[in-house]
Amino acid sequence: MKIIEPFFHIQDELDSASVAVRLEACGRVCYKSEDKITEDSAIPFVSKIAAHGHNSVLEMAVLTFRVTCDPRQTEDLLDCQPKFLVIDKLPDGMLLTGSMRALKELYLQHPKNQLVNDLLLVLVGIVPYIFEKIIDRHKILARDSSIVITKMGLLEIDQLPVELRLRHRFVGVKFIVNRAVTHELVRHRPCSFLQESQRYCRYSEDKFDNQVTFIKPMFFKEESEEFQVWKKAMEQAEATYFKLLETVTPQAARTVLPNSCKTEIIVFCNLIEWQHIFALRTSSAAEPSMREIMIPLQKEMQKKYMIC
Ligand SMILES: Cc1cc2nc3c(=O)[nH]c(=O)nc-3n(C[C@H](O)[C@H](O)[C@H](O)COP(=O)(O)OP(=O)(O)OC[C@H]3O[C@@H](n4cnc5c(N)ncnc54)[C@H](O)[C@@H]3O)c2cc1C
Numbered sequence: 001m002k003i004i005e006p007f008f009h010i011q012d013e014l015d016s017a018s019v020a021v022r023l024e025a026c027g028r029v030c031y032k033s034e035d036k037i038t039e040d041s042a043i044p045f046v047s048k049i050a051a052h053g054h055n056s057v058l059e060m061a062v063l064t065f066r067v068t069c070d071p072r073q074t075e076d077l078l079d080c081q082p083k084f085l086v087i088d089k090l091p092d093g094m095l096l097t098g099s100m101r102a103l104k105e106l107y108l109q110h111p112k113n114q115l116v117n118d119l120l121l122v123l124v125g126i127v128p129y130i131f132e133k134i135i136d137r138h139k140i141l142a143r144d145s146s147i148v149i150t151k152m153g154l155l156e157i158d159q160l161p162v163e164l165r166l167r168h169r170f171v172g173v174k175f176i177v178n179r180a181v182t183h184e185l186v187r188h189r190p191c192s193f194l195q196e197s198q199r200y201c202r203y204s205e206d207k208f209d210n211q212v213t214f215i216k217p218m219f220f221k222e223e224s225e226e227f228q229v230w231k232k233a234m235e236q237a238e239a240t241y242f243k244l245l246e247t248v249t250p251q252a253a254r255t256v257l258p259n260s261c262k263t264e265i266i267v268f269c270n271l272i273e274w275q276h277i278f279a280l281r282t283s284s285a286a287e288p289s290m291r292e293i294m295i296p297l298q299k300e301m302q303k304k305y306m307i308c
Contacts, residue, residue, distance in 0.1 A: 001238045002213040003231075004262060006181070006289070008297050010304065011172040011266070015154055019061045019100065019127050020046050026172065026266050027057035030197045032207065043129045050130060058101035059084075059192035060268055062170045063126065064157055065119065068093040068148040073115050080110045086167050086270065095152075095160075097168045097270075099192065100130050107134060117141045122149045165271065171305065172268040173297065178215035180259040181289055188277055191269040198254040198261075204245050212238040213262035218292050234260060271307050 014022045020042035027049055028034045049057045067074075074094050078087070084102040088095045096119075098106065107120045121143055124131045157169050175185065186193055203212045214234045220227035237258050244253035269277075278301075280286065281294040301307060 026060035064097040195265040199251040
């Protein structure tokens, strides 16, 4: 067995990547198959994932659009009560941010809305491998020339007035933590998540160094008796897991794995939700293992994104 300290990684290197590259990098965390990433593996991976209904992968990339339109069209869109989108009215239209999933489902639920129709036509040009199939299967309306939809770049989003930037700027963080911490993280409902799957990962394989990895609990000093008790329990859990793997699948064997098991989770949300998470998860009332990771992350995010 392996014992490691928890850590995090702000995925800002993916901010400048294409949608497909970003989705693949995040989606492969579930299977721990990052070794399969090649120069042209992204689009086939994303297409397969979308066909299988592993929809949360499509939540890991957002696009922001500046829409210039008649106020009536803004109201028509808001009347649809779009879900999982960030929309802010502007004097001449709106700012709209959505994940690939939210944008896809927006069209499927409201195909007759002119603005939604026109947005789909713009999306097909940017990410055809996600939106082309919809075009093939639906009766698409002609574009309305009075609606102007422009994709915004990251630099432009970062220069928005602060209240808009906090809502439209999304940041992904990969946490390498124990399963108790991820149980708490997934309670933050506005976020999107992707997590290493104990159903698909077989820790007896070479790529896991043929061992289960555990996160060192911050509660016990390494030389303490409690630490030795904990370590023995992990060794027993690992031995039982390997014994079960001789005859059953990882999803059955994982039932003996404890909270201390190392896992990877990507949390993706806008800056305003990160501020909310930090307020709750760095306070003295928060769980100590959560604070252990959130306090340094908050400091890093404050520096990078000028948030509180
Ligand atoms: C110290 C501490 C102890 C906790 N103890 C427990 C516990 O014992 N048991 C337990 O089950 N949970 C517990 N929790 C989890 C807690 O109740 C929340 O579920 C979790 O912190 C997510 O935060 P949130 O609900 O404020 O916001 P998020 O889910 O992050 O959502 C952000 C904001 O969106 C809005 N929002 C999202 N969804 C809804 C909704 N459905 N309705 C209305 N508004 C919504 C709210 O304004 C919310 O503040 C604990 C959390 C902390 C920090």
